[in-house]
């Protein structure tokens with residue numbers, strides 16, 4: 001994927017390709033298409049971050065609420081998006097022991113009860129033991145802190161998903 005190709009996309013093509021760089025939030029992608037042409041991948045990424053940062057707290061909470069739990073019901077029911085499945089798999093969350101999965105579920109429930117949005121972390125930059133430790137310590141934070149941290153993690157996930165798209169080798173027809 002190169003930038004010239006991106007800058008010549010209509011909004012349908014753009015949303016098709018980039019619609020899930022923020023989990024289940026294609027609205028963001030549809031909105032920032034209007035900023036085309038992008039001078040670089042970093043410029044595209046900055047447009048996404050600007051849009052997210054411009055949202056009121058309710059909008060940011062909404063973004064977090066679109067994220068599946070780690071090792072949660074979507075993983076168990078096979079309904080994770082391909083990107084989330086890849087990320088959760090890389091963090092070792094698809095092969096948890098029953099004990100670890102239950103511990104994570106209890107912590108996730110405690111977190112959601114306290115903050116009324118899910119615990120979000122960039123799973124690819126973590127592993128299952130770090131995630132459990134992070135979840136335990138972030139549970140002690142207040143809501144504003146966690147909203148900020150959660151959105152920062154969403155941006156890390158977005159960054160890695162953009163990298164995957166731009167670095168994806170399109171097999172050339174031999």
Ligand SMILES: NC(=O)NC1=NC(=O)NC1=O
Pocket residue numbers: 067068069070083084085087088118119120121122123124157
């Ligand atoms: N609740 C979450 O943090 N979910 C996720 N983090 C990722 O990196 N991928 C997810 O699905």
